[in-house]
Amino acid sequence: MNRLDQLLAIDADAEIARIGKVIRRQLAQHLRKRGAVVGLSGGIDSSVTAALCVEALGPGRVLLLLMPEGDAAASTESLALGQSFAEALGAHWVVEDISAPLAASGCYRRRDAAIRQFWPDYEPHWRFKILPSDPLAGDRLRSFRLIAEDGSGRARACRLSAADYQAIVAAMNFKQRTRKMLEYYHADRLNYAVAGTPNRLEYDQGFFVKNGDGAADFKPIAHLYKTQVYALAERLGIPRVIIDREPTTDTYSLPQGQDEFYFSLPLKQMDQCLCALDHGLSAAEVARATGLAPDVLERVFRDLTAKRRATRYGHMPPLLVEAVPSIAAGSTPGQGERHA
Amino acid sequence: MDYLSKDIRAFIEENFLFGGSAEDISDDGSLIAEGILDSAGVLELVAFLEGTYGIQVADSELLPTNLDSINRIAHYVVRKQACLQAARVA
Secondary structure, three states, X not given: OOHHHHHHOOOHHHHHHHHHHHHHHHHHHHHOOOOEEEEOOOOHHHHHHHHHHHHHHOHHHEEEEEOOOOOOOOHHHHHHHHXXXXXXXXXXXXXXXXHHHHHHOOHHHHHHHHHHOXXXXXXXXXXXXXXXXXXXXXXXXXXXXXXXXOOOXXXXXXXXXXXXXXXXXXXXXXXXXXXXXXXXXXXXXXOOEEEOXXXXXXXXXXXXXXXXXXXXXXXXXXXXXXXXXXXXXXXXXXXXXXXOOOOEOOOOOOOOEHHHHOOOOOHHHHHHHHHHHHOOOOHHHHHHHHOOOHHHHXXXXXXXXXXXXXXXXXXXXXXXXXXXXXHHOOXXXXXXXXXX | OHHHHHHHHHHHHHXXXXXXXXXXXXXXXXXXXXXXXXXXXXXXXXXXXXXXXXOOOOHHHOOHHHHOOHHHHHHHHHHHHHHHHHHHHO
């Protein structure tokens, strides 16, 4: 076993027990809540988080929320997988269709208006996605293309300006923020805490929307590399169909994997590279373990470092002109258990 | 060239530094390494260059060699404008 494999290896049973203990302590001592709300997407991260909460608290103290919407490519499949898994866990579950609140907040209208800046004949039934430039292709600086498939199946593409990119993303971020709003509605109703579902790669690299899926009261798998999440999934009995499913953004109407949208390599290699960066492994050692060429590795490390820097804003609490000591004192539990 | 550098410096000060001074940044200093130019900033800079100087920045030209310092940006704009001029004459 090479060094990277050793670092990523995990005693899944021990880790499940440890996380359970931490969740119980966090809820009882720091959050003072009576249970957990988990938004279930039908993907592996939210499924593992839900299973960990059920292990820690019992099915009677976990509410699972399924929040489909009519726009995303994988929404129907995600709902079906989520429902069947929620049933298997034995926890309470609720379906909240977010299409109507999204329409009311102007998510679709604002998005469509932004896209019509390029294609005045754009119709809402066209399928589209945003495609970032490949950070591993030479020294190119990051840019974004809008890719669409019109009513006749014809492909269209154009480069987005900063303003256009931001307009589309801001409209799409209503999805994550609407889901989080509903999670907190149910959490308030039940006096529960909201569980966040990011894995370490997402948490470190900023694959979340601030005050959307980035918001939570506790994040039980944010310290785990994706490889380790898979190891826990096996031990927790997550259905094979969920484990084997390709992680998607579940945001755009054209199918899109997370690696295409955000990460520059397949997730397994991305995970290895992040772990190597965290532990200061030499490029030669990583090249041997991953099979990636040294020049590719250099670009991956550069991309990881740049995204980590950009992620600081996502994790940053509101800034004050000066500290308010009465609030700062006593509000911070042990750092090991405090996840932004 | 000097007027271009001055314009670009003013754009950077106005848009990325909220009117703060970029005098610590030399004309050859890396804007990316200094943390001034991030991915959103690159796109804003491109919009500024296209809108102000009438050039089109191709995807293949989104490179640090063209955009990562005030001097590099100024040289890039001069080259692009020269190409445009040559195309018009032809």
